[in-house]
Amino acid sequence: MFLHIKDVLTAEEVALFRQKLWATNAPWVDGARSAGGQAVHQKNNLQLAQGSDLSAQLQGMVKAALHRNALFFSGALPRRIYNPLFNKYGDGSNYYGNHVDSAVMHSKADNCWVRSDLSCTLFLTPPEDYDGGELLISDALGEKRIKLPAGDMVLYPSSTVHQVAPVTRGHRISSFFWVESMVRGLEQRQLLFDMDMSLLKLRQAHGEQEPSVIALSGTYHNLLRMWADV
DSSP states (O other), rough: OOEEOOSSSOHHHHHHHHHHHHHHTTEEEEEGOOGGGGGTTEEEEEEETTTHHHHHHHHHHHHHHHOOHHHHHHHHOEEEEOOOEEEBBTTBOOOEEOOOOOOOOTTTTEEEEEEEEEEEEEEESSSSGOOOOOEEETTEEEEEEEOOOOEEEEEETTTSEEEEEEEEEEEEEEEEEEEEEOOOOOOHHHHHHHHHHHHHOOOOOOOOOHHHHHHHHHHHHHHHHOOOOO
């Protein structure tokens, strides 16, 4: 699943993130400190200090935005969300080479272990403000190049090989995090998402009391009940 979720953050929220993260006193540190395994040799960026007050404030805003987003819930079916982190690319710290995310992540903020079923990048910089910096994701069908408007997010399988292309002008700032889904299987999550999107269209066209809508809703929830691990 590669899901583009628009307007996760409002324009006002994006402006506040820009005010906070572009400030000269924002506590950026070497991003390689948090990398593990093969990634430590590929990672050349800056990361907002996880223990900082600013990080805690912005994490709360990202999580609040996710909780109100129905499309995110439908696509991810989240059981646990790794506390959102923030990275910065530009100048001498401007790329993250090919890597696969670790299977299990430990969040220092809440001492929680999260299995990385899905990876998420929430873009905070308008694409016209920087050159390069595309999120490049490789799969069996080729390479996807992703560069979204500020406030938009992409959700994709953590099992994929991916990288951030070098930023050659300006700075690219984003939030990134991982999701452990209630439904572990990628194909099962995709089927449930497709069914939920079809149900949404049926509800809009025929209303909640249409017998076929009620029947299909029951099938969706019975499949979720069968596959979910909560």
